[in-house]
Amino acid sequence: MSTYSSTDTSVVHPLTPLGWNHRVERAFDAVASASAHPLLPARVASSRRGGAVVRLPREAAADYSPAVTKAAQADPSTAPCSGDWVAVRRSGDVWLVEAVLERSGSLVRQGVAKDSHDQVLAANIDAVLICEAADQGPNVGRLERFLSLAWASGATPVVAVTKAEMAGDRLPEVLELVESVTMGADVYAVSAHTGLGLEELSARFLPGATWVLLGTSGAGKSSLVNAVAGRSLMDTGEIRQDRRGRHTTTHRQLLRLPGGALVLDIPGVRRIDVPGAEEGVDRAFADVAGLAEQCRFRDCRHDAEPGCAVNAAVDEGELDVRRLERWNRLRREAEWNRSRGDARLRTERRKQWKAAERQARENAWRKRGR
Numbered sequence: 258m259s260t261y262s263s264t265d266t267s268v269v270h271p272l273t274p275l276g277w278n279h280r281v282e283r284a285f286d287a288v289a290s291a292s293a294h295p296l297l298p299a300r301v302a303s304s305r306r307g308g309a310v311v312r313l314p315r316e317a318a319a320d321y322s323p324a325v326t327k328a329a330q331a332d333p334s335t336a337p338c339s340g341d342w343v344a345v346r347r348s349g350d351v352w353l354v355e356a357v358l359e360r361s362g363s364l365v366r367q368g369v370a371k372d373s374h375d376q377v378l379a380a381n382i383d384a385v386l387i388c389e390a391a392d393q394g395p396n397v398g399r400l401e402r403f404l405s406l407a408w409a410s411g412a413t414p415v416v417a418v419t420k421a422e423m424a425g426d427r428l429p430e431v432l433e434l435v436e437s438v439t440m441g442a443d444v445y446a447v448s449a450h451t452g453l454g455l456e457e458l459s460a461r462f463l464p465g466a467t468w469v470l471l472g473t474s475g476a477g478k479s480s481l482v483n484a485v486a487g488r489s490l491m492d493t494g495e496i497r498q499d500r501r502g503r504h505t506t507t508h509r510q511l512l513r514l515p516g517g518a519l520v521l522d523i524p525g526v527r528r529i530d531v532p533g534a535e536e537g538v539d540r541a542f543a544d545v546a547g548l549a550e551q552c553r554f555r556d557c558r559h560d561a562e563p564g565c566a567v568n569a570a571v572d573e574g575e576l577d578v579r580r581l582e583r584w585n586r587l588r589r590e591a592e593w594n595r596s597r598g599d600a601r602l603r604t605e606r607r608k609q610w611k612a613a614e615r616q617a618r619e620n621a622w623r624k625r626g627r
């Protein structure tokens with residue numbers, strides 16, 4: 258692995274290799290200057306209910322402070338997650354996470370149960386690498402879903418068509434199909450086995466940038482990262498198969514590529530629900546959304562309304578009707594998820610108001626009693 262090197266002589270922050278930058282520095286300074294305790298910045302590699310593994314830059318286990326725990330109970334999306342920058346302090350012989358610093362792009366999974374909360378899968382990400390295997394389709398509906406999610410995160414999506422050598426002569430056809438739905442996101446045909454396209458893709462992994470991998474199980478994410486790194490950073494399918502039943506879940510979740518980019522490994526993202534953000538869907542479907550803006554009526558449902566630019570494009574063969582149907586479905590899903598999120602928020606606010614009212618009454622009562 259290459260070591261981090263700075264070309265100038267200024268002092269390099271020890272967390273720079275983990276993606277530390279001015280934005281994070283300002284966020285940390287604001288928290289640290291308001292704290293009664295001396296705090297240190299750290300980045301979360303992985304987290305679970307009561308604590309996290311953080312990098313200071315050395316790796317350490319950290320528990321959550323009562324304030325962080327309380328906030329996470331009220332809203333789990335505030336709990337530390339992979340990629341988060343946090344402020345920690347030493348308390349006796351343990352590290353305590355005192356605050357989660359303000360996030361830039363984060364990948365959010367919609368809560369699925371009724372009144373369930375969104376879950377932040379990865380925080381402070383700059384780019385999302387969507388992996389779709391060339392030998393199994395590819396599945397454009399799935400790609401559109403991943404792209405919507407990625408755009409909603411605020412990070413830049415990049416698509417890797419993995420196992421490209423398996424497509425053989427069909428590769429141009431596969432790429433054409435992929436590119437018909439990627440709307441300007443860059444697409445790379447890669448093979449971890451033959452090395453195809455790895456150099457071009459590697460050039461995208463800029464030092465200090467944080468990437469997250471999306472793709473179904475077996476899409477070749479781990480193999481791709483290992484091939485780019487030139488060594489085994491992640492367990493691939495075969496290795497996990499061998500280890501089944503043994504307690505060897507020691508692999509890291511915040512990886513550093515030789516070029517200095519960071520990769521967050523978020524295991525177990527099977528079904529992806531689009532978050533309650535139609536903007537993500539509309540970015541992924543920029544062609545359809547652009548047409549919809551030209552409809553005569555602002556609230557056009559693109560059914561049988563007169564002056565519907567979307568249907569006109571379908572009639573003229575410029576827009577695939579299946580893509581239109583998939584856009585409608587994802588949009589409805591996003592709208593529904595958002596309205597559910599809004600309803601949950603209203604319930605929570607009501608609870609908070611009630612608690613505040615109760616507190617005010619108690620305070621008044623105590624004052625009177627004095």
Ligand SMILES: Nc1nc2c(ncn2[C@@H]2O[C@H](COP(=O)(O)OP(=O)(O)OP(=O)(O)O)[C@@H](O)[C@H]2O)c(=O)[nH]1
Nearest residue numbers: 420448449450473474475476477478479480493494
């Ligand atoms: N032919 C071919 N097979 C590949 C390539 N990359 C990965 N594979 C195979 O695809 C299977 C899955 O690869 P992984 O890298 O483990 O896939 P993954 O996306 O990390 O899977 P999860 O960790 O379960 O999400 C393995 O059997 C790999 O050997 C490739 O470029 N070409």
Ligand SMILES: [Zn+2]
Nearest residue numbers: 552557559565
């Ligand atoms: Zn319309």
